Amino acid sequence: MRFSHLLKDSVKSIQLLIKHDLNILDRDKFIAKIRAGNGGVGLSRYNGCGGRGGSVIFLPSPKMAFSHITKSFGKSMIAVARCGESAMKTKLIGSDSHDTVVEVPVGVEVVNEDNGVLIARCDRPFHRYLVAKGGEGGRRENNFRHEKGESLRVGIHVKLRPNVALLGFPNAGKSTLVKALVPTKSVKIASYAFTTRHPQIAFWNGEKEGDEPFTLSLADLPGVIEGASRNRGKGLSFLKHLQYADMILLVVDCNGFQLKNDLNEEYRTALECIGLLNKEVESYDDNILSKPFIVVMNKTDICKDKKILQSVMGQLRSSSWADKLSPSLRPNKKFRIEDVVETSAKSGKIDELKTILRERSHLIHPNNRIE
Ligand SMILES: Nc1nc2c(ncn2[C@@H]2O[C@H](COP(=O)(O)OP(=O)(O)OP(=O)(O)O)[C@@H](O)[C@H]2O)c(=O)[nH]1
Ligand SMILES: [Mg+2]
Known part of the structure; x- marks a missing residue:
């Protein structure tokens, strides 16, 4: 009787171990x-x-x-x-x-x-x-x-040392993007804020015919909200995982963000979201700002105004992107934005982003450079 209990317990713990994603x-x-x-x-x-x-x-x-x-x-x-x-x-x-x-x-x-x-x-x-x-x-x-x-x-x-870290407001589609890049990875995706509660890593094997195979580690982080530095939402402590990242993807919902459908919650446009994220990162550790950032304008399949999207993307490519923000949303030191790309992670339209990551992987792994 006792033995069967022991056996049952050990089987349970092994099952738990297998289910647990390391x-x-x-x-x-x-x-x-x-x-x-x-x-x-x-x-x-x-x-x-x-x-x-x-x-x-x-x-x-x-x-x-x-x-x-x-x-x-x-x-x-x-x-x-x-x-x-x-x-x-x-x-x-x-x-x-x-x-x-x-x-x-x-x-x-x-x-x-x-x-x-x-x-x-x-x-x-x-x-x-x-x-x-x-x-x-x-x-x-x-x-x-x-x-x-x-x-x-x-x-x-412990701090992750990912090649690529994904940063953004909740619901922007960070986890959906990870899933689109690494379909075999089991990732929780849902339409409510703070679906991702703990940082997680996935490995993207970005091989293409004729290319040297390479792997980039991706870190999917919980969402940051306005006022996170004052401990709103999940706070900012997980931003420590950006400190050793080689590059950062700023994932933004191109339609903007509102935490709750509530008059007390401000609606923020995509550009305002980037300004706010910039301010939160700046208040945490402004050394992170000098890493290469790539802005990913996501959810373009349900974009309400393509003209506005194009003009915002144009603005982000210029060094004066923050000038049009109201002073309370404008950071002192700006992100080093190196690229701006549009995606629809849900429908798998991420080819342009893949090309950018592929090109940049050679900078991360200089030995992998293709002549
Ligand atoms: N239409 C559309 N919906 C998307 C797209 N990408 C993500 N979504 C949806 O947006 C919702 C949020 O996606 P998640 O990937 O969980 O967002 P997240 O940024 O990881 O959110 P948190 O984990 O809460 O920070 C889900 O319902 C997704 O299906 C997209 O490109 N187009
Ligand atoms: Mg998520």
Whole structure:
């Protein structure tokens, strides 16, 4: 009886594992408490020295997946190092404590949760990254005042490194575009806002007869809305996945956007959407603005006014595209728009976009350049 239960449970967990798409990033951040050891107490009367407290070190391991972090830290997500040994009459030199070494996946970024300062970018496998320093023991040099070990709360972030990241308001058709490029990928598409809740990756094999085969990784992100920097909608924290992207597709509904059919919700034209997205990205990290952006005017099959669409696309190709926006929608530093293309992702009309991606793939993978 017990055995059959066990069997049933293991079959269930395997089924869950198979169903789970490993390219969907359910979690992209963990918070951990880190406490290094205090220095040992010195003994001034006998000139005794306290030992150094242990530090907390992160060690990137190539074998580790991001979801395995809880195994390194334990469920309570705490890493503590021991205090240095205090000096005693019978042992005047207290021993230093060992460091606590915590394995983390390669590539994670460790950020101080309280002030947002980057502590370590754990890029090099098996390199030791100091996260919290143990305190010095008490000794003559410091007037026998032993130091406390550092104690802090850190965010451990994983950031995607996609070739192409898709950015846009909800419902613009980002996921539909991913599905059009990679039909085998199972992507949730729906007509309500925030259908995509977690970043997900798909791989587009953009081969064409006569071309060298190549692959571009695409990151489909949740939608950004006006005021996301004030934590509206799903906020902006997922914009960290744009920081390592090679290029960004700005997917815009050519008919504009309104979050709800409500008088309190402003209707925004396609150009206004781009201005607002620009402002949100600018407020998050203006370094992202200097990446190459390609504007994708989507849903052209149901475009209400083709003339307006063409004039907006013309405007976007010029460097003064933001000048016609009202001052409250105008960004200070503009996106580096390198191309503007129209698509109808739903009906699969994306050939022009494919050509652009194909051309640009050679810039991303210089080795793939076709002579
Ligand atoms: N007519 C038309 N509808 C489209 C097109 N592309 C997407 N849609 C529809 O627009 C709706 C939203 O599409 P999604 O791909 O889920 O949009 P999204 O940008 O991923 O939205 P979020 O995940 O909420 O950010 C769906 O009902 C799609 O069928 C298009 O080119 N033409
Ligand atoms: Mg989506």
